[in-house]
Amino acid sequence: MHRADCAGAVTTEALPPSYPLILGGDAVAAVATGVPLVNEISLWPWPAVGAAALVAAGLIKSQITTTPRRLRWITRRMRVRLRWYPGPGFATRTKLYLHYGRRSARTVAKHGRKSLTWSDRHFGPWSEYATFHGRAQGWLHRWGVYTTFEDITITFAPPQEGKSLKAACSIVDAPGPTVVTSIRGDLIALTAALRQVKGRAWVWNPEGVGDYDSNMRWNLVEDCQDIVTAVRRAGHMVEASENKGLSDADFWADLASMTLAAMMHAAALVGANMITVYGWILDRSDEPLRVLAAHPHSDDSALTQVNAFLQLGTKTRDGVVTTLSRVLRFMTHPSVVDALCPVAGPGFNFERFLRSKDTLYLVSGTSQGSPVAPLFSAMLAELVEQATRLGSKTIRADGQKVSRLDPPLSLELDEAANTSPVPVDRWASWAAGSGIRIHLYFQSYAQIIKRWGAEGAKALLAAAKCKIVSSSVGEGELLDLMSHLLGKVTVRDRDRRIREDDGRTRYEPQYDDVDIIPPSDIRKLPPGHALLVSTSADPTIIRMANIRTRRDYRLWVKSGAGIRGLRPVLPRPIPAAMPELLHKIRFEMERQLDPHQVPPPSPDEITGRPARRNPYDRPRPLPSPPPETRPMPPLPQEWNPWHDTGEHDE
Structure with missing residues (x-):
């Protein structure tokens, strides 16, 4: 420590070597007051570092705002x-x-969910009015992307790209009754326990697949x-079945649909079931x-x-029966x-389910071409x-319809x-106004074309207000199709x-119209990301929601609790061969x-097999043919020319 021995006198013998030996007035005052001095030699790198930071910030700013000719030195993936x-x-x-925040969703919920009050929309959980x-993008705050309940969403993602994990988030957040179609039942394992907090979990697994x-x-x-x-x-059952292999498929489908409806009507009048109809x-x-x-x-x-x-x-009746046999393949x-064929008593109550918060898987x-697709289509319809019907009769507590x-x-x-080829393209025109939220998940656009045809695929894609294409x-x-849908943007070249x-040089800016995002950039998005386009808003790129990153899901997994009330699939008894x-x-x-024929002995694989012989026994002789089929050996004949009898001359 530096001390002042007397007023105006400063001792420098205790100064460290880093301090300057020549002290000015400020330095003397600093030493006198005990404030440490800054090393003058250590100050020289900081101006250079600051200048480099300003240059880098300028480059980044210019790259972000005035991007010349798209993305030059940094790719969209990066x-x-x-x-x-x-x-x-x-x-x-x-x-x-x-356009993508909760604000627009609250505006739609004002007339879409009239049961929610102003405080419910502004201070309640967002899952009651948004998806x-x-x-x-964003560092400190990553902007959440939401859509309203009136937006039909269609998602395209190849296998193992987070499609089911994203669907699980929408299932858990659904505020009312929810119907889920699943392959192998993987969505049951991800969401059933969390959905049971709101209501009961129903499972209809006719084929007995999964767990x-x-x-x-x-x-x-x-x-x-x-x-x-x-x-x-x-x-809906006939429409969901595949009858494309028949000539004049529409003709046979119409006849089959009318015939099946009449027979189901007759069976219902006598309290029968589908076994009777099939017979x-x-x-x-x-x-x-x-x-x-x-x-x-x-x-x-x-x-x-x-x-x-x-x-x-x-011939015509056989054609109708053939069409109905394809529709009713599930009866085999x-x-x-x-x-x-439920046991005696009431079956599944549709109205009770729609007035609850239950989940049907x-x-x-x-x-x-699953054989149960006609069944699922009929149930969804x-x-x-x-x-x-219930929505048209819904009346609030204050009497408002x-x-x-x-x-x-x-x-x-x-x-x-x-799983359920329902006519979503036709439902889209009135589903939102009836209180029905639809989310569709596909692996490819070709699946839609194969099921609904080229025109139906275009209609379905046009009806979906929210389109998501995964990496x-x-x-x-x-x-x-997606790149053409987004259009072009004018950028500076x-x-x-x-x-x-006169020898002077000037620079003239150039502009060009390029795709907002080329097809290759969509394919090259990082894993877990997707391109999202909603209504008339500009597109954005999101990191898709993942059920495994949610806090409620992690707490459930950590607790080790299972799914209540669900039974495992038992193996079906398979008859043995006779x-x-x-x-x-x-x-x-x-x-x-x-009538006088004696029955042959029953063949038995074990008893009919010859007994195993001891390997140390003497070898058995080779089998010989029976005497009547064995060829006679030639008799020995000796010819003696001196005893010729002359019989051969006769």
Whole structure:
């Protein structure tokens, strides 16, 4: 420490070597007051560091704002990784707040969910009026991207790219009744426990695939006493089946739909089920005609249709039966038949489900063209019809008519082209106004074209207000379609250098119209990211929501709690082979021709096998043919020329 021995005198013997030996007035005052001095030699790098930082900031600023000719020295993939602004033509922070924030969702919820008060919309949970998709750019604050309940969302993502993980977030956040279609039941494992906090989890797994068995059954014929219900269910079942292999498929589909509806109506009038309907179709029985004629309240059009079916020519009737056999392929599956034939008592109550916050999981297998697709389509169509009917009758506590289901019915349709090919393109025009939120998930655009055709695929894509295309999508048609949809943006190119006649040089700016995002940039997005386009707003790039990063999911996993009330899938008993049965049947058929024939012994693989011999025994002789087939050896004949009898000359 430096001390002043007397006023105006300063000792320098205790100064460290880093201090200057020549002290000015300020230095003397600093030493006198005990304030340490700054090393003058250590100050020289800081101006250089500051200048370099300013230059780097200027380069980054120029790259962000006046990007010459797109992205020159840093790719869009790197920008997304660094959480920077993706580039010209994308939504800025202001537009993210105005078009993708909760503000716009609250505005729609003001008339879309009239059960929510002003405080509910502004201070309540956002999951009551908005759908969260992911987060956009930003360092300190990553902007959340939301859409309203009136926006139909369609997501394209290849396998293992976070499609199911994102769908799980929407399922957990759904405020009302939710229907989920799943392959193998993976969405049940991710969401059922968290959904059970709001309501009951129903599982309908007719094929018995995955880990969770059905805890509900549905009689498809129930409520078909109303011919309108029978026509609706039969129409969706026939439409969901694949009849493209038949010539004049529309003709056969119409005949099959009307015939199936009439027979389901007849079965409902006598309290039967689909087993009875399936038997009537295969046997060409006139029993449904007798039922419709004997019942006093049967529908006349159903009676006419069954009578016309029975009067058809052989070839035409066989064509209708062939079409219906394709539609009712699920009747050959024992587990599906069991799921369609509930025990005595009330079945699944649609109205009670729509007025609750329960979750219904529809699980199908992974095979192409699942046989249960007609069943799931019929159930979804019934749910949508019931939701529309209930929504039109909904009245608030203050007596005001709402005209839509509140809270809305959420349809989370994973692999919709295979599991539940419902006519979403037609539902889109009125589903939002009826309180139905629809989210669709596909692996490729080709799936939509194969199921709904080229025109139907365009209509479905146009009806979806929110379109999400994940990274690693390699389908050129979809990438070109999205790039063309976003359009072009005017960007500044490199300035053109012009030399004047007087020797001076000036620079003239140049501009060009380029794609907002080329198809290759969509494919090269980092894993877990996606391009999102919503209504008329500018596009943005998000990191998709992931159920495994949510706090409630991590707490549930950490607790080790399971899913309540769900049973595991038990293996079905498979009958053993009986080879002797075929021999017995053949003997019975032959015995009808020859009654005195003795039955042959039953073949047995074990007893009919020769006993194993000891390897140390003497070898057995080779088998020889029986005597009657054994060739006689030639007799020995000796020819002696001296004893010739001359018999050979005769």
